[in-house]
Amino acid sequence: MNWISNYVRPRINSIFSRREVPENLWTKCPECGTMLFHRELTDNLNVCTNCDHHMAITPRERFKALFDGGAFAEVEVPAPVVDPLQFRDQKRYPDRMKAAQKGSGETEAMLVAQGEMGRTPVVAAAQDFSFMGGSMGMYVGNAIIAAAQRAVEAKAPLILFSAAGGARMQEGILSLMQMPRTTVAVEMLKEAGLPYIVVLTHPTTGGVTASYAMLGDVHIAEPNALICFAGPRVIEQTIREKLPEGFQRAEYLLDHGMLDRVTPRKDMREELITITRMLLGLSPAIKGDLPPPKPEQAEDGPQGTEEAPAEEPQDAVEPKTA
């Protein structure tokens, strides 16, 4: 028996474990259970190739897919006071922050970028749900203000991708103050006559829905995104009634007049180009994947670049803050 358990079994186990595929190469679709190869999934912008389920995408990946040739410049966001309330639950707030920064590789829950989409200069901000639930704290407030200020300076539209569990409780009342602050930032754009477009992604909830995420000129949502102030579970518990099918999901909200469009992620770039150009009173853009803008070609304009050679967005250079 000893010989079998000490020698034969480890040998058999080692033969089988060698055949196992590393876990990170495959992702299981949470909706239909299909195993998706990571390359296939990232090429499809984290949308299931079998059932079209939209999984989370990081702001950086999203921007690479949206901007011409995947090139954009990050807009600097002023850093807020760290842990003003000395907050502590099971963990200290600074420790939670460090863990989130390590896990995501980003400084905070929002990324602001400037670049061109279909040769239209735009400023974009995207919230990162994987960073502490995309929660709106002072940094997110600062990011939206920085984005709005940059948009006004550049006379460019602002496109905001929301994804949040709500306000960041670790910052207490200071996080709630971001609701009026961001509302004022949106007002700056309106005063300057610049379009403000909100793309609501799964999930957009709480104080974010009660402020900047619902103040756009145009509201687009990704398919099946949960968009609400209080979630369906809370409402069900409060009213003690079963809620209708698809309640608070993008398609339901579109039917009930809360949204303007529900757009699949693969069509988002073309849709945003069309809408921003329409709102800015520009001529329709040239279709297709445009190469990154080159400063010396600025005078040439976009003439004759129809069916421009599609460049791999992954290979494109990412200029740091301009």
Ligand SMILES: [Zn+2]
């Ligand atoms: Zn699926």
